[in-house]
Amino acid sequence: MSFLSLHDVDLSLGGTRILDAISLHVDKGEFVSILGPSGAGKSTIFRLLTGAVPLQGGTITCAGQPLHGQEASFAFMPQRDALLPWRRIIDNLTLGLEVQGIPRKDARARVTPLLADFGLEAFSTHYPAQLSGGMRQRAALLRTVVQGRAVQLLDEPFGALDALTRLQMQAWFEDRWRTSRWTTLLVTHDVREAVALSDRIYVLSPRPARVIAEMSVPLPRPRLGRPPCAAAHAIEAQLLETLLQQTGN
Amino acid sequence: MQRPVPRPPGRGLAHGVPAVLSVASAFVLWEIYVRASGISPLVLPAPSRVLGQIVENRALLWDNTVPTLRATFAGFALSLTVAFSLSVALDFMPRLRRTLFPIFVVSQTLPLVAIAPLVVLWFGFDMTPKILLVALVTFFPMLVALVDGYDATDPEIENLMRAMGASRMQVFRVARFPSAMPYFFAGLRISITYAVVAAIFAEYVGARAGLGIVILNAKNSFRSDLVLAAVVISSLLTLALFAGTALLQRYVLRWRDVEDGR
Numbered sequence: 459m460s461f462l463s464l465h466d467v468d469l470s471l472g473g474t475r476i477l478d479a480i481s482l483h484v485d486k487g488e489f490v491s492i493l494g495p496s497g498a499g500k501s502t503i504f505r506l507l508t509g510a511v512p513l514q515g516g517t518i519t520c521a522g523q524p525l526h527g528q529e530a531s532f533a534f535m536p537q538r539d540a541l542l543p544w545r546r547i548i549d550n551l552t553l554g555l556e557v558q559g560i561p562r563k564d565a566r567a568r569v570t571p572l573l574a575d576f577g578l579e580a581f582s583t584h585y586p587a588q589l590s591g592g593m594r595q596r597a598a599l600l601r602t603v604v605q606g607r608a609v610q611l612l613d614e615p616f617g618a619l620d621a622l623t624r625l626q627m628q629a630w631f632e633d634r635w636r637t638s639r640w641t642t643l644l645v646t647h648d649v650r651e652a653v654a655l656s657d658r659i660y661v662l663s664p665r666p667a668r669v670i671a672e673m674s675v676p677l678p679r680p681r682l683g684r685p686p687c688a689a690a691h692a693i694e695a696q697l698l699e700t701l702l703q704q705t706g707n
Numbered sequence: 708m709q710r711p712v713p714r715p716p717g718r719g720l721a722h723g724v725p726a727v728l729s730v731a732s733a734f735v736l737w738e739i740y741v742r743a744s745g746i747s748p749l750v751l752p753a754p755s756r757v758l759g760q761i762v763e764n765r766a767l768l769w770d771n772t773v774p775t776l777r778a779t780f781a782g783f784a785l786s787l788t789v790a791f792s793l794s795v796a797l798d799f800m801p802r803l804r805r806t807l808f809p810i811f812v813v814s815q816t817l818p819l820v821a822i823a824p825l826v827v828l829w830f831g832f833d834m835t836p837k838i839l840l841v842a843l844v845t846f847f848p849m850l851v852a853l854v855d856g857y858d859a860t861d862p863e864i865e866n867l868m869r870a871m872g873a874s875r876m877q878v879f880r881v882a883r884f885p886s887a888m889p890y891f892f893a894g895l896r897i898s899i900t901y902a903v904v905a906a907i908f909a910e911y912v913g914a915r916a917g918l919g920i921v922i923l924n925a926k927n928s929f930r931s932d933l934v935l936a937a938v939v940i941s942s943l944l945t946l947a948l949f950a951g952t953a954l955l956q957r958y959v960l961r962w963r964d965v966e967d968g969r
Contacts, residue, residue, distance in 0.1 A: 508870035519825070534870035540863040544885045544962045557871040605871070612748045 461486040461521060461533075461641060461702045468515035469502060475666035476502050479516070482660050484609065491652040494662030495701065500645040501669075504611045507532050520653060521608065533607035537614040540587040540597035547597055549580040554605035559614040567605050575634065576600045592623045599631070603640060610642045612626055616651065628654060629682035636679055653690055654681050661697060663704050671700050748839040752932035760936040767921065768940055776944065778834060782841020786898065791847045794853035794887075802873065804854070815847045819908060826912040835910040835923040837917075844905040845898040852894025856887025889963065894955040899952050903945045 460483035460625045469477040476499040484490045492500050493642065505511040506518070507525070518525040525531075529539050541550045548566060555565035576596045588592055595615060598627045602610055616631075632655060635642065652659050653675055661671040677690055734754045740746075741753040748756055761768060793811075795806040823840055830836040860883045868878050910919025918937045925933035957964070 504870075534867065536863050536867055538863055540861065540867045542864060542882065542885070544888070544960075553868075554871045555899065556881070557868065557873045557877055583854070585962045587962070587965050611870075703724065705851060 464518050476669045478666040479703065480667060480669055484641060484643055486641050489635060489642045489655055489657045490570055491644045491646055491659045493646060493649065493652045493655040493659050493661060494667060494699065495664050497645055498662045498664050499667040500662060501613050504534060504613055507611060508534050532611050533605040533609045534611045535598055535602040535613060535615050537595040537617050541587050541597060542667060546583050546585060547578060550586065550614065551601050551604060553601060554706055571602055583680060591619050592627050593621060595627055605678045606650040607703060608641060610640045612642060612644045614646055632682045649694050653694050661700050670704060709917050739849065749929055749931060752935060754788055756932050757939060759934045761939060764933065764936060768937065771918050771921045772940055775906050775910065778837035779841060779902045781844060782838040782906060783902050785838055786842040786846040787849065789842060790849040790853060793923065797854055798857045799872055811847060811850060812932050814843060823909055823912040836854040837906055838850055839901055840909040841905045844901045847889065848894040851861045852889050852890040857883045860886040869893055883968030888959060892960065895952050900945055929934045
């Protein structure tokens with residue numbers, strides 16, 4: 459039994475069919491990506507999981523329990539960092555814990571030991587505007603994982619970064635993930651990113667989104683920070699072809 | 708990597724120089740005109756004469772500044788309380804906004820000249836009518852600023868907080884209220900410049916003491932110089948309050964100075 463599983467999930471919003479019988483699963487400690495064209499409804503799956511949109515059809519189970527409404531199982535990281543500009547970094551990092559009702563002192567005590575690993579030690583009293591894009595994204599990731607939720611939901615976390623920073627952040631992220639093994643669901647439209655980071659990849663069709671392919675990525679880690687191997691190229695090519703066939707080009 | 712917080716030394720001072728120069732030269736021109744034309748001081752007293760009146764009548768002016776300031780502060784405190792409470796209520800109940808907002812707009816269309824004597828008639832010559840009139844004149848810009856400010860919250864921040872399981876109240880306290888602060892200060896700066904004038908006008912219509920009474924009495928005895936002396940005090944009060952809000956804004960919105968410094 460998988461840790462998180464979606465079975466035959468349907469969703470329509472405002473009369474538009476968004477999700478069409480989506481079934482997917484994530485095991486504990488597994489890194490799974492949802493790859494699809496822009497506007498396919500990838501992020502909508504996250505909105506279902508975080509309770510922003512009610513489930514209309516199908517079932518979602520997490521840790522063997524059916525999902526209903528407001529869940530405490532998921533930590534969400536949006537595409538833009540969404541740091542509060544008027545809060546210092548340390549107070550942004552404790553936001554999720556604060557919402558859970560944990561006193562500020564205890565929240566800080568949980569965040570502080572992690573600052574070094576995220577390269578934010580020297581910046582905890584800075585305001586977000588004083589940080590570079592990469593650092594802000596690292597802060598957003600730390601804010602996500604420190605909530606101690608079972609599953610990390612990452613919505614194109616590197617999509618707003620410039621190309622060079624994105625590569626650096628992906629390599630850094632892979633490194634962090636290898637030591638922590640967070641159960642992670644990543645939404646992306648970047649084929650290379652999906653192949654570099656994932657254990658498994660689901661490919662979605664354009665709206666209404668269906669799962670049109672599922673692919674394992676049995677490549678050794680670390681994959682980033684070294685020349686990509688031929689096997690990775692082959693998987694990337696296969697994924698791209700699947701995606702391009704769908705969009706009709 | 709690390710961006711220092713730059714603040715050019717004396718920037719505020721350098722900004723102030725042209726303003727001071729232009730005001731000073733206006734007074735100099737005024738003085739020259741009065742002396743050269745030989746116009747009667749009953750009609751147009753020279754700035755030097757107005758200044759002389761301020762010094763000469765300092766006890767009278769001070770005694771009457773205190774009640775005006777008291778009415779201004781009390782009225783503004785009421786206004787701030789009402790504006791904030793209403794803004795929170797309207798934010799949590801959008802339907803209430805559609806119901807009540809037209810009333811607030813209408814309240815701003817009432818001509819003060821007509822409404823002030825009525826308020827004095829209803830509430831007497833004490834502090835109450837002054838406080839009410841100051842509040843009436845100043846609450847609207849702050850209310851509008853707060854309500855618009857709440858709505859200007861970054862939707863991604865709100866989505867994030869809801870995904871964290873935050874309650875509506877938490878979202879308001881942590882995201883919407885701080886988001887509204889820059890807007891609030893824009894409204895506050897407008898309101899504060901109306902406050903002293905409203906207090907003086909309320910006194911002018913009926914009071915026992917205050918700068919408005921000084922102006923009224925001086926006008927009735929054809930003392931243009933004393934009228935202008937009271938006007939100068941009133942302007943200085945407003946300028947001081949404006950400077951106070953600017954300082955408060957700089958402190959509350961200090962995170963924005965950092966951003967500007969990029």
